[in-house]
Amino acid sequence: MAKEYKGYIFDLDGVLVDTAKYHFKAWKRLADEMNIRFNEDDNERLKGVSRMASLDIILELGNKTLSEEEKVSLATRKNEWYVEFISKMDASEILPGALEFLKMLKENGYKCALGSASKNAGLILERTGLKNYFDTVVDGTHVSKAKPDPEVFTLGADNMGLSYTDCVVFEDSVAGLQAAKAAGMVAVGIGEASVLTDADMVVKDLSEFNLNML
Ligand code: G6P
Numbered sequence: 001m002a003k004e005y006k007g008y009i010f011d012l013d014g015v016l017v018d019t020a021k022y023h024f025k026a027w028k029r030l031a032d033e034m035n036i037r038f039n040e041d042d043n044e045r046l047k048g049v050s051r052m053a054s055l056d057i058i059l060e061l062g063n064k065t066l067s068e069e070e071k072v073s074l075a076t077r078k079n080e081w082y083v084e085f086i087s088k089m090d091a092s093e094i095l096p097g098a099l100e101f102l103k104m105l106k107e108n109g110y111k112c113a114l115g116s117a118s119k120n121a122g123l124i125l126e127r128t129g130l131k132n133y134f135d136t137v138v139d140g141t142h143v144s145k146a147k148p149d150p151e152v153f154t155l156g157a158d159n160m161g162l163s164y165t166d167c168v169v170f171e172d173s174v175a176g177l178q179a180a181k182a183a184g185m186v187a188v189g190i191g192e193a194s195v196l197t198d199a200d201m202v203v204k205d206l207s208e209f210n211l212n213m214l
């Protein structure tokens, strides 16, 4: 390891837990009700994107324009279905290597932050038992600017009392990696290298990552 980084900031959905399938089921139910064609490929575009921006993408797919009030009511219904799914989650839905890596970081005195766009992050961390691994949790309830704006990650570093250049971010979304780079942090992509071109390095999941790779 050329440099020892002090802080490790994790996106939640797609990095620590596999919730994309639940987001998809809930959005799909809404899209079906509205006769909007929506498939797994379309769902890729929603990764890392806020709830209201996700709804805008779906409405655009269906060429529909709605009032702000109607949009809020649709997003609320989608979220109720989504919450039903995640309320039943447990530790078995933690992605490969994530728990082991978080344990190792804690045992070795590194600081960890969560940096997620989700307003449901608290519930997911509780259900999966991951909550205690984080020194600070920054989620969609704390930030006003969505990724690719770096706010969610800079706030995480500020809360840990660390400089941005001492932090490493783990992200599965293009917007999230751009946010990490905009913050001046090292960006590790989780997924496909052909998609995550803004990342400093890409691994399939956290089981493939170790600190010597930095
Ligand atoms: C994450 C997911 C997105 C989701 C967003 C907001 O970034 O990758 O797919 O839209 O969080 O989630 P929420 O739980 O607040 O609806």
Ligand code: MG
Residues within 6 Å of the ligand: 011, 012, 013, 014, 015, 047, 048, 171, 172, 173
């Ligand atoms: Mg994600």
